[in-house]
Amino acid sequence: MGGYLMGAAQTTSAVPRGGTTQADSFFMLQQKIAGEFTDFTVDNLGNLYVLNQSGQLKKMGPAGDSIAVFNNVRQYGKIHFIDVSNPLKVLLYFKDFGTVVTLDRFLNTRSTLDLRRRQLFQVKSIGQAYDNNIWVFDELEGKLKRIGEDGRLIDQSSDFRLLFDSMPSPQFIVDQNKLLYLYDAAKGVYLFDYYGTFKNRIRFTGWTDFSVINNTLFGRDAGMLYRYEPGTLNLQQYPIPAAMQSARKIKIMPGNLYLLRDHQLEIYSYR
Template sequence: MNMIKSLLFTFSLLFLSLAGFNQILTKSLDGNQFTTDQFGNFYDISSREVKKYNKKGELLFTYSNNILGEISSVDVINPLKVLIYFRDFTKILTLDDAMSVRGDVLNLNDLNLEETSLVCRSYNNGVWFYNPIKYQLTRIENRQVINVSSNLSNLLGENIQPNYLLEFNEKVYLSDIKSGILVFDIYGTYLKTIPIYNVKAFQVKQKYILYVNANQQIEIYNLFTLEKSIYQAEKYDDVKSVRIEGSNIYILSKKNQLIIDKIEL
């Protein structure tokens, strides 16, 4: 009996070891949101501080600000020019890859963009802004307005309330919980609406949109086939946020635990 128990114990340890083989890191985050960059670094974002870690979980740099109010969003699509938006004070800062401030603070009041609710980085060092009063997207370069969309409320025949904005691969994506994800070209011209609802944030990667659905599961939408699929539902069922960089998937649980795993296909 002792030998059987010993064998069972050995097999149990082996199973647990293999089950966790793909897992790279588990780390508790301090902030209420996170993001990642193309190099696999992740950013722990709290109301007044951003901590940058490498994928090993080693702290690289920290940015903090107690003057400009709470941090509304952080865009690291260009990790050499990190964009931080302070909605309460209608100001934007740009940080370098060491999380140090680059250049002057951009005051949106000076550009008549004081009603901005969402901000994201655009191509050619541009920035997109969404105005919830005028229902418009505006793009600037070098502090000059370059593109302005139509009134989206009139165009769609409904009063949208977008909660997330990003640009990827010459397309602009604007998410509304009830209406879905609106897609625009790089000039702000409306193209279509993707039927993905009730998402707080999402990531566009090549031909996929990655997000957490209403059941706290990781869901993938194929932009080519228009099909939706659930990723590892039996393993990840209480997800708050998710991102992919390279061959790794970054999963933030409702308990604010960040898990970095190898992607299993």
């Protein structure tokens, strides 16, 4: 993420009611997509994946044009998580049924995996692995595991209960550039290598909409966006404009910020 977010790191002061902050001018509204969306995500090609109230998942191009639709979500219940870190292989996680559905780039079903049949009964989060396999965190055994689309165990970490005084319960698993990031909003970021070896812990807590772009961490709370490059001491804080603070979800991508409201998805550019 460049330019403006880096330069805008600051301590904010009070603004008179009805006034605007400098931060308001950093984002320029580019597009509004009307719809009753419950969730969304964006891949690294700028394609949008929106989930509507009926459970339909739609893929749209950067300009909002429809590319594909996946309607078979009701079979497995509510989608808990959508991983599009590899646009050619979309992962859907249905936590209530312990099921991972793998889709191709046109949202056709490639495979379906029932984690419970593989003795994985308490999996809060999953993530795309660097080798096109799947990361899961098995809370029952306290281990990070890499499994195939068929559920076979490829590799696993040591028991987290032996590694840490208090075992993390990650909501996000992000695999990027030879590092694995586990984020627990109550405990912070845990960094591992591809072999499941613990490297570092960064105590940033209370973040939502956690993401990693080019090994830079992004997150937010009610009033601030955060940017941090591991290995530095520079946590950059960027005030969220007042008009955006009521957003249900905010996702930052290079060059664009995506904001979900009750009746529409908004796309902003920034410099």
